[in-house]
Amino acid sequence: MQTQRLAQIMQERGVRRTPQRLAVWRLLAEEPGLTIREAVRALEPEGIGQATVYRSVKALENAGLLLGFPAPRGELRYAAVLDHVHLLVCERCGAVRxxxxxxxxxxxxxxxxxxxxxxxxxxxxxxxxxxxxxxGGEP
Ligand SMILES: [Zn+2]
Ligand SMILES: [Zn+2]
Structure with missing residues (x-):
């Protein structure tokens, strides 16, 4: 169902649907709050290169399908968005739910x-x- 809605939004907003973009989006839906570097590492086994991950993140973010938000240590983190998302972010350890x-x-x-x-x-x-x-535990 989520995939269907994603396909629909991509079409509406004129975003080309490539397997790489879908993989990036799916990863950030399953694990919201990854940095691009973490996403690159996670997608490496799928044979998706760093440049492709960066480009996919940009394209999806421009289409409103990814939300970038600041997190501790000054890194930008990303989460997949369909129509709507609420995130809870820990400012100390960076946990995101x-x-x-x-x-x-x-x-x-x-x-x-x-x-x-x-x-x-x-x-x-x-x-x-x-x-x-x-x-007060160590993160
Ligand atoms: Zn809401
Ligand atoms: Zn925490």
Missing amino acids: RLHECRLSGYEAEVEQKTGYRVRGHTLVVYGLCPRCRE
Whole structure:
């Protein structure tokens, strides 16, 4: 189902659907919060080279299918997005998890009303300390 929606969005936004781009997107859907370097390492066994990973990330990000967000140690991390994503990021160890609940539809309606925009969606990155880091454990 996810794959179908992905194909549909790529077509709508005029993004060429290559096996490499699909592999990059799938990896960042399964493991949100990887850096490009980590993605390169993970995709190496599939025979996808570094330059291809960089280009795929750029193309997918431009199409709104990847979200890049800052994380500890100044590295940019990426997560796959279909229509919508909420991420919870630990500022100390960099752990990333996806939040599945969304209570922002009322807020979107409010934004529409106040600004006159037709709202299509949102992404949300929530920063904080994960339970392990709160306890002061080593990341
Ligand atoms: Zn942490
Ligand atoms: Zn939401």
